[in-house]
Amino acid sequence: MAMAAEAPKDSFRLSMLIFDTRYRSYTIQAVVLGLFVLAIIWLGYNVDRNLDARGKELSFAFLWQRAGYDIPQTLIPYTNDNVHFRALLVGLTNTLAVAICGCILATILGVFIGVLRLSKNWLVSRLMTVYVEVFRNVPLLLWVLLSYVILTETMPQPRDFRVTDEMLAAGEAPAASMTLFDTVAITNRGTNVPAPLLERGLGTIDLGFMSVNLTFLAIVLVIAGSVLAHRFIRAQATAIQEATGVRPVTWWKSLLVLFAPIIALLAALGLHWEVPELKGFNFQGGILVAHAFTALLLALSLYTAAFIAEIVRGGIQAINRGQSEAAFALGLRPSRTMSLVILPQALRVIIPPLISQFLNLTKNTSLGVAISYSDLSGTLGGITRNQTGREIECVFLMMAIYLSISLTISMVMNWYNRSVQLKAR
Template structure:
């Protein structure tokens, strides 16, 4: 018979830090923590020392120097005389644009492909299987390069559109010209533009404000109309026919405003080397969006399929037994439950897409990686600063996307009452 001495009666000895189970884990954690911190400190110190030895200082002042290079695609006004900071912002906005458009399109493609892959139609489901497997299993960079090669080698050059006997013809009533540099599309123009409206000190395009106000007003009326129709249905058991009022609500103000402002399309025309007049959608952007969409869409399709399959067959059968048809069954029974499974991995896919957009330089699209991490880094020689800044920006961007998607996840999560 051994008698265990109650631990609290023992006086504390130094050896207990190793031999006493209560303290051992604390000891290990402390040692590891100190080790990690020392390693980090050594890395930082070593970096500073070596940079100093190379005659390089650590400073972000280069951001306020003149950039001196042009950026082919910019959402805000930018010229070569602006600062590196502004070039970085131009790049960041381009990254955000391509990521946002990519995420939206990838979700649409992914949901469609995922649902269709479960279709009872043999041909459709097999086609979706082929799509998913091909895009999922080939590296994204290769897809980007393949699509770029198709765009540059197959599409005609702008000058092929020249002359009476041109090698290429514009499509869609002579309004759209796909070329190996960009796709020239018509531009919206306003003839009798109202003056700019000043909102919070910044002038905003008056026509844009008018359209926005008309749309919001139409939407509010439409909501009220729907409520009224539902109330009427609840009271009388008959739903009044309102669809034509809804259509008129949106169409009439739009047509009126278009006539009032004289909104029309300006088709692109070939002048000199390139198309002018319209909007030139850069191929780099189109190729990047296309590749990111198709690649990420394949992953999302699998996530959606897994989500739908995770809802047991009994749920569908129960819904059918209650007399629900196929579409309400999907919308009211299956999807709400599937979303619980779909949303968390979907967040990862959005993050992946955003980070993968840094492959943009392969197609010459000026994203953050190409401006701040490319030309700016090279011209200033500030590798360390530019890399750290870029890592910080991508980190913040990813955390923001995560945060927003987690909010959404909290909303669709199974509510246990």
């Protein structure tokens, strides 16, 4: 610093941009930036020129053309008369469905396995080690394919469920039967589960730019209200505990507040279940969960759980032994020590790598393309791209969408991370 201060200011020469350490880093950064911008320009130019050569131009107008193809699993209403943009949304919801279910399932499994891997029971901890090593050392794609092939090859065909008059007369049972009190049918085409139906739905209201399902809105509002009321009860109990030292019994209040309103609402709306029934070629009624979904969900959560288990184990081992010893000294049972003392502290170590596992899982949903799952890469990046010939636009859109999903997950998880970190007060 002293040397720099002594340098005369008025004698700047161009060569100093290279030979003077004060300016060299700026020069290098400027050159790198320049090269980077040139590379981007060149890529853009290349795309433009090649598209010209093929007589194409970049345009997203295809998104508003009729799609014309059907999608096996749709979470939002869709027919082949809808536009490609709608197909994109169907794919997006399918992606999000797998990603969200996968993250939840993988976290639950991962935490269990991670904790059990530290178990003092030799057999349990070794079994968990085997699980972790097997799942994380075999490529995910193989797990996806394996679970899909197992589901489609080993499950019975719908016709195996059929009971004919001759069979009744002979007293024979069909080759396959429904599970869970005759409500769920698992065939080699998918899992048919009962569908909730409302006799007196509230209908929808059209706001011009979108239509709002009032029933859905009512359910969300009631649940949100219940959760808020539950929080209020707990806050009150804490206040009483702090004032008197005795925590009032609240569990029955919580149960009542959490479940009574929603049950009452559903009863008022006339909730009943539509059980799938074999008619013609397939089970009709109920909801068909495609095996592509189940297989992808299974593979993703089992695979990611192995990584999460390792993260959880690392997090727990990072907590000083003194913490558990102190908890034991206070008379806490091992399970409570884990859930009240160790895990909350371990979370600080666990959350950051957990974020990247969630991101991985979400991006890995695109492997569904191997089993023709109709996710974003199946509809937009597969069929729409192929039928319209808009490769660049589709891939660009896909990248943008995956990027936004990942950034959203990062944002939410970082926010959660901040809330569990040690706070300097």
